[in-house]
Amino acid sequence: MNLGQPPIGIPDIIYIATYQAAGESGSSVRSQILQEIEHRYGARRSESGDALTFTLESCVAYVTSFQEDDFPTLLIALRRDKEPDRTTPFTQVQAVCDAVVRPLLQLLSVNPASSFILRVRQAKSLKEALSTAEGYAAQRMRSAGMVQECLVSTIRDSTVDQACSALRRELIVSPLSRRLEEASSSVWRLADDATSLASSAGRLSHLWSGRELMLKQLDASEESTQLRIDEILMELRKPAEQLKPEDLEEVLREVTVLFSRLSVLASTMRRDHVKASSVLRQIRALFQAWSEESVEGYPTNSAIELGTFEGLVAPFRDFTDRVEALRAQLDTVLDAVRTYLGIQGQRLSIEEQRSSKEQLIRMVNLQEILHKFEILIVAFYLTEMGRLFFDALLPETAGLLTIGFIPAAFIIAISVMRLLHRPRRQGE
Amino acid sequence: MEIRISGDWFVNPRALLEFHQRYKDRPPEEIKKFSHEQGLAFGRAIVEQQAIKGKDESAIAAVLSTVLRDEPSAKILSVGEGKVLLRNSGFCPLMTACLSLNLPWAWLCEVLGWPFFHGLASAVDPLVNLRMMKQRMNGDPYCDHVFEKGEGRIIHP
Numbered sequence: 001m002n003l004g005q006p007p008i009g010i011p012d013i014i015y016i017a018t019y020q021a022a023g024e025s026g027s028s029v030r031s032q033i034l035q036e037i038e039h040r041y042g043a044r045r046s047e048s049g050d051a052l053t054f055t056l057e058s059c060v061a062y063v064t065s066f067q068e069d070d071f072p073t074l075l076i077a078l079r080r081d082k083e084p085d086r087t088t089p090f091t092q093v094q095a096v097c098d099a100v101v102r103p104l105l106q107l108l109s110v111n112p113a114s115s116f117i118l119r120v121r122q123a124k125s126l127k128e129a130l131s132t133a134e135g136y137a138a139q140r141m142r143s144a145g146m147v148q149e150c151l152v153s154t155i156r157d158s159t160v161d162q163a164c165s166a167l168r169r170e171l172i173v174s175p176l177s178r179r180l181e182e183a184s185s186s187v188w189r190l191a192d193d194a195t196s197l198a199s200s201a202g203r204l205s206h207l208w209s210g211r212e213l214m215l216k217q218l219d220a221s222e223e224s225t226q227l228r229i230d231e232i233l234m235e236l237r238k239p240a241e242q243l244k245p246e247d248l249e250e251v252l253r254e255v256t257v258l259f260s261r262l263s264v265l266a267s268t269m270r271r272d273h274v275k276a277s278s279v280l281r282q283i284r285a286l287f288q289a290w291s292e293e294s295v296e297g298y299p300t301n302s303a304i305e306l307g308t309f310e311g312l313v314a315p316f317r318d319f320t321d322r323v324e325a326l327r328a329q330l331d332t333v334l335d336a337v338r339t340y341l342g343i344q345g346q347r348l349s350i351e352e353q354r355s356s357k358e359q360l361i362r363m364v365n366l367q368e369i370l371h372k373f374e375i376l377i378v379a380f381y382l383t384e385m386g387r388l389f390f391d392a393l394l395p396e397t398a399g400l401l402t403i404g405f406i407p408a409a410f411i412i413a414i415s416v417m418r419l420l421h422r423p424r425r426q427g428e
Numbered sequence: 429m430e431i432r433i434s435g436d437w438f439v440n441p442r443a444l445l446e447f448h449q450r451y452k453d454r455p456p457e458e459i460k461k462f463s464h465e466q467g468l469a470f471g472r473a474i475v476e477q478q479a480i481k482g483k484d485e486s487a488i489a490a491v492l493s494t495v496l497r498d499e500p501s502a503k504i505l506s507v508g509e510g511k512v513l514l515r516n517s518g519f520c521p522l523m524t525a526c527l528s529l530n531l532p533w534a535w536l537c538e539v540l541g542w543p544f545f546h547g548l549a550s551a552v553d554p555l556v557n558l559r560m561m562k563q564r565m566n567g568d569p570y571c572d573h574v575f576e577k578g579e580g581r582i583i584h585p
Contacts, residue, residue: 220569224517
């Protein structure tokens with residue numbers, strides 16, 4: 001943004017408002033307002049076409065607009081037509097300006113994302129500037145400092161709550177330069193910075209207000225999720241025989257749902273945090289460029305504002321960190337389920353091994369029995385062969401000889417079986 | 429144009445996004461009526477499927493339990509004395525969808541969530557009231573839905 005040196009000299013009041021309006025609707029809001037003012041007050045357009053100058057009652061008015069991302073910003077500046085009269089009290093001058101600017105403000109939307117009012121009064125010395133600011137603020141002066149040869153004082157806004165404190169700012173700007181041109185240049189440089197600040201503050205405030213409800217819910221949501229995680233872990237601590245596969249399936253389903261939701265929340269908030277941090281960096285750079293000097297023990301404007309804006313950004317980071325912590329706990333739950341399933345698997349495989357070993361022993365036993373049967377059968381066969389042989393040669397003593405032959409038949413059967421099984425074993 | 433939404437909207441953020449884009453400018457009463465009817469049809473199907481009998485609080489609790497079986501953020505806290513207390517805490521699906529897709533939480537609960545649940549209970553008893561005792565969008569730590577005998581309407585505190 002670069003305002004340059006608008007053709008109205010040192011204004012008495014500058015009103016800056018930033019709105020949220022996405023894409024084309026933002027530029028249409030700006031052009032509609034400028035057209036309405038042009039039509040209503042017979043305003044003169046600047047060469048670039050984005051600024052208007054016109055007379056409004058006893059004042060000269062200057063209106064211009066900017067757009068950064070989805071946030072159009074409008075600036076209205078007023079200067080009393082007559083030469084500044086130092087004897088007129090500042091409060092009286094400002095009351096007149098407030099009354100004159102009111103119809104113009106009514107053309108704007110009622111809910112800006114941020115609004116800055118700069119009340120300007122030239123001063124001969126710092127003492128005079130400070131006394132003007134303190135007199136106007138009436139015990140409500142929040143901060144003050146020297147910026148670009150101007151005393152800039154911020155009035156504490158008592159009409160809004162803490163959550164909306166980023167929305168409205170009322171500043172008193174007193175250029176200390178005696179030369180009119182230098183003073184005017186300082187004021188417009190400050191107005192330029194205030195416009196950037198209003199735009200940044202508007203973006204931060206919009207981001208914050210969109211998430212405020214959720215951020216406020218974090219404590220309660222975190223607590224109930226934590227309780228549920230504890231319940232699940234308790235469930236998993238039960239003796240293995242009490243845990244059924246369907247219980248584990250239910251736990252896995254629940255953990256999956258929770259995990260996916262927490263992932264979505266964490267990534268959304270991380271995205272917002274990145275956006276907010278980028279705006280905060282711009283604000284920080286602007287205040288750094290100010291190199292604001294403190295005045296009379298007042299905290300500087302930049303220090304207070306930076307604290308406020310950092311306070312708006314921090315909850316996004318906190319939200320992400322806390323949701324990530326819950327996610328890590330869900331990882332523990334998943335690990336517990338995995339470990340439990342692993343132990344169950346191991347137990348099953350040990351049982352399987354045991355049963356297969358028993359089966360093997362049974363099979364070996366069976367084989368040995370079969371072997372013995374084979375020997376018996378061969379021995380029986382040999383004995384029968386022997387009986388036939390003895391019956392044919394020595395029929396009288398065949399019975400005795402057969403009985404005597406039985407041990408020999410057994411020895412032959414065992415030898416034959418060994419011989420028969422040997423090549424098979426070698427083959428193995 | 430007839431109002432429509434996918435039947436799994438409570439676990440489908442995309443359905444909620446499309447629903448908001450299509451109907452955000454429709455009169456809320458029209459959308460509420462549609463959501464109530466969707467809940468009613470769903471509730472009737474469950475009553476028939478699960479063979480739920482009666483019109484008392486146990487029957488209402490049975491329908492709600494079936495619908496919310498896989499939802500970790502919803503719990504039936506008490507059933508008795510003619511009332512069912514359903515509590516929604518933690519990271520509920522509507523809240524998560526609203527956060528991730530920049531949807532208006534209050535609008536979705538009011539025109540979709542509550543009428544749908546009221547419709548579910550109305551499948552058991554058309555004269556049941558849904559009294560919203562606590563609302564998270566108002567800063568309460570949880571949403572308390574009390575289903576009780578009445579005139580068949582949704583009551584806000």
